[in-house]
Ligand code: FAD
């Protein structure tokens with residue numbers, strides 16, 4: 001790079017406007033407000049259009065990142081939409097929740113010396129522009145001619161929607177079977193409104209439908225029909241994307257007391273069933289004044305921040321390791337801290353205590369210290385003897401991760417599983433041990449990320465297309 005070019009680079013990325021912490025902790029409105037046109041242009045102008053762009057290598061769905069940023073710089077927004085949507089059918093979602101800091105932004109060439117380009121924020125800007133100009137996507141969609149083949153997709157989370165969209169664009173007739181009464185998976189029932197507004201998810205679901213994909217809601221595959229029955233009844237292939245929605249628990253005494261919710265139940269009531277709008281919506285939720293959330297991933301951050309917004313006075317994140325090992329995105333941890341969530345690190349629970357009515361009143365905790373790294377590469381937490389203490393609480397939320405629901409494996413002949421209960425797949429193609437059946441997303445990897453689910457779905461769509469072309 002020439003010196004003159006280098007001097008032009010703005011060392012600081014353009015910050016994204018946000019609701020102030022003291023305001024946002026009392027509402028479910030979106031925290032980050034998105035770039036204005038001027039801010040997006042300023043950030044896009046920091047991109048130096050590298051000859052060998054590292055950003056592209058870091059994107060699991062192969063978005064042409066420098067090209068869409070150039071289109072923003074050129075003021076050609078329809079072209080920015082076209083480039084982005086060519087590889088990513090859910091850009092409004094990805095621009096809000098994907099961990100770009102460990103993907104395209106980490107591999108952006110600028111990251112070696114200064115702040116990488118805010119690729120996620122620019123992606124969100126383009127997606128939001130498109131939402132405000134729906135006629136553009138109509139003009140760009142073009143005509144898709146049917147190839148006469150039928151694919152069934154199980155689950156309408158990011159993996160299912162992505163595979164369905166890619167196959168529909170290739171001319172397949174795609175039907176998604178979704179167990180819940182709305183499409184979107186974790187994007188609808190897990191991630192809160194203040195991080196990912198449900199209207200954004202439903203806008204992108206509508207785009208997938210506009211490609212000709214049919215979504216059948218309230219259809220639990222394994223109950224209403226099995227995978228084998230789908231294949232016997234005319235589908236030429238099946239893509240399994242049922243996620244990993246079964247919660248894990250602490251397995252300590254007292255965990256059945258009332259006032260203790262799995263993070264899944266707590267977030268589903270709050271987000272999908274809109275308990276924060278009770279009585280306008282039917283589902284209530286009871287949140288006390290002192291809430292303890294166990295775990296330190298994105299799910300724990302979401303649960304703690306929902307509890308604050310639902311009126312809790314003190315919300316604690318209780319985590320057995322230290323800050324360095326926390327799996328949550330840095331941005332979400334920072335947001336939680338700014339809103340007043342209290343982090344109790346190197347601390348673990350040993351039992352819950354309750355009153356005569358069976359309600360949780362306290363948790364016994366003990367201190368931990370870190371030993372040598374374990375199989376995960378993180379330092380192993382070890383209990384410190386004699387450090388037990390009692391903390392009064394009235395609500396507890398274990399947020400320890402999830403595992404796959406066994407309904408599909410237990411009702412499908414010939415599907416090989418891993419020791420963790422996930423479906424065994426070929427990583428490059430998503431193929432399973434059963435012919436004509438592919439799988440991707442959390443069901444194949446265990447709980448992971450939106451973009452890794454989408455990347456697996458894209459690879460599977462390519463493999464399904466190749467296989468069906470050879471097996472007419
Ligand atoms: P899911 O999103 O779980 O979708 C699976 C769908 O299949 C569901 O709709 C389910 O109802 C349906 N289904 C299940 N079984 C059946 C059946 N038998 N028949 C029909 N349908 C069925 N990732 C990020 O990248 N960034 C984040 O900030 C982030 N935050 C998160 C916050 C929370 C609270 C949670 C729980 C997860 C978060 N994740 C985040 C992880 C991310 O959401 C998941 O990795 C991703 O949604 C997995 O996508 P999927 O399509 O495999 O499954």
Ligand code: SF4
Pocket residue numbers: 046047048049050052053054055056065066069107108109110117119
């Ligand atoms: Fe722009 Fe970074 Fe990609 Fe280079 S690597 S083209 S600076 S986004």
